[in-house]
Amino acid sequence: MSGAAINAALQRLGFDTKTEITGHGFRAMARTILHERLRFPAEVIEHQLAHRVPDSLGGAYNRTRFIDDRVAMMQAWADYLDRLKAGAEVVPIRQRDFLREGS
Numbered sequence: 001m002s003g004a005a006i007n008a009a010l011q012r013l014g015f016d017t018k019t020e021i022t023g024h025g026f027r028a029m030a031r032t033i034l035h036e037r038l039r040f041p042a043e044v045i046e047h048q049l050a051h052r053v054p055d056s057l058g059g060a061y062n063r064t065r066f067i068d069d070r071v072a073m074m075q076a077w078a079d080y081l082d083r084l085k086a087g088a089e090v091v092p093i094r095q096r097d098f099l100r101e102g103s
Contacts, residue, residue, distance in 0.1 A: 006023030006026075010022070030077065031045055033080070034076075038073070038076050038080060040069075044070060045073070047066050048070050048073065
């Protein structure tokens with residue numbers, strides 16, 4: 001499925017894919033939440049997103065797929081989304097939370 005197909009579906013749902021959200025934006029959001037909030041290793045997430053995984057030996061020798069880890073990760077992602085849908089507490093993020101003291 002192409003990114004254009006996802007964006008077209010979002011547009012049919014009423015989203016503006018130029019100013020609100022894009023298909024790629026969902027991938028970026030998932031990548032961030034899976035790593036930072038759900039604590040999955042970056043290489044497992046990158047495999048799931050079909051990205052190249054940096055490797056000290058190079059891609060020619062890397063045959064990892066992390067299938068069991070990816071299944072567990074996708075179940076954790078589904079559970080996370082279910083909690084949000086059910087009304088899980090949403091923690092607001094303020095810009096000052098990201099600024100260093102004295103900045």
